Amino acid sequence: MKTLALCLSLMAAPLLTAPAMAQTPCCATGDLGVVVERATGSLLLVDRSDHAAIGRVEGLGDLSHASVTFSPDERFAYVFGRDGGLTKVDMLTQTIAARIIQAGNSIGGAISDDGKLIAVSNYEPGGVKVFDADTLALVGDIPGTSKTIGLVDVPGRRFAWSTWDSGEAFMADFSGADMKVTKLGDVGKNPFDAVLTDDAHTYLIGLFGEKGVTAIDLWDDVPAPVRFLQDYGKTEDDLPVYKMPHLQGWAFTEGQFVLPAVGQHELLWVNRETLEEVDRTPTHGQPVFIIAQPASPFVWVNFATPLNDTVQIVDSRNHQVVATLTPGKAVLHMEFAPRGAEVWISSRDDEKILIYDTHTREKIAEIPAQSPSGIFFTARAHRTGL
């Protein structure tokens, strides 16, 4: 991406210079990413290979719980903001290509497997809205009175989500001429997040209001909720949860799910086939993200405030903590290079992105950023569920 500046100047030049562009291929986005700067409502564009920030796009509103998904060509980043803003950012020109305020308060979104539809899950008013990925024109509206959580893309132009207040799960199918919405079932009290397994087989829903995890087999002709881990979840005796765990990073490794305990400083290891708990790992704090280091037996874990200066690495074979790092104050997120060689860690209160070599577990670079939270590499464009 060293040629980006050249590329940008070429793009500004008249059309006549187009052949020059052909001779100087540029503007690839495969090693780019974005960092959400939550307090300033901006997006920092980063280059993975150069360990550098390459630009900043501002004016994205309240990004206190922002997430990002990418177009299949990895050119556009779709940013879902807390204030209901949906912003399409052009990574090449570093500008806002389109922006709408589609609700009063939203929590996340996903792009369909064909890259044509963007779905957003909303808190206020509740429900899900679906937009044309090109124009951001509304193509589907599924209103509801409940806050929606855990929205995932499901192969076949479908999306699934759950509802915090009413404890239900739904599927919207856009494969036909008309949108078809199906209720998948009642899943339990106050689901806090949900995730799709990497093979799109199982939609897993974590509960906050009662014990247990709900699984829905999406390969089944008639998907139905099944409850497992009946003693998983929070009770009154448990520790306070100062930040909701996130399940998007629920790691699927060594034939297991790894789940963050809710109200306990533990990871739970569950056999993927039998849904039986196989082990627990005591951790430094309340786990927030548990993310598998690609092509390795390890998962990396960060924690809720006030124990959020620490990251632990756990071996999925023996469930032992193998390393404890203190990268910086208020570690909010971790994103791996797609092949796992390095991990980028955001330290909100040190105002930095810290880059670690996953082999040596040593810090190899830092990038200044303003209150950074989520880090999203363009390789996410090709991952099911996001």
Next chain:
Amino acid sequence: MRNLAVIGMALLAALGTAVVLAIAIALPATAEVAAERAKALEHMVIQDCGSCHGLTLKGGLGKPLTATALDGAAPEALSQIILDGVPGTAMPPWRPLLTEEEAGWIAHYLLKDKK
């Protein structure tokens, strides 16, 4: 007219401050919080409370906490919620992390709707 409006707003702001001061004086629980700690508390409200309630406190999984949304709430009641949480919801008890004075400071901070 513009001058008048400015004076009016200044008066309103002064009045608001006076009311809050009066409440503060009437409430021994809101004892002094050192300036440095107050800065840390403000950061905590924006960033950590903001995780659920929104950075602008307009709400999220948690309810909105703007001064408008909290209109009329008693600072003692807010302190209590901060310290002990709301059972059956996602609001945790912050007592392990905050003193009563600090919770009182946050309650007043919210009611003043500081940006």
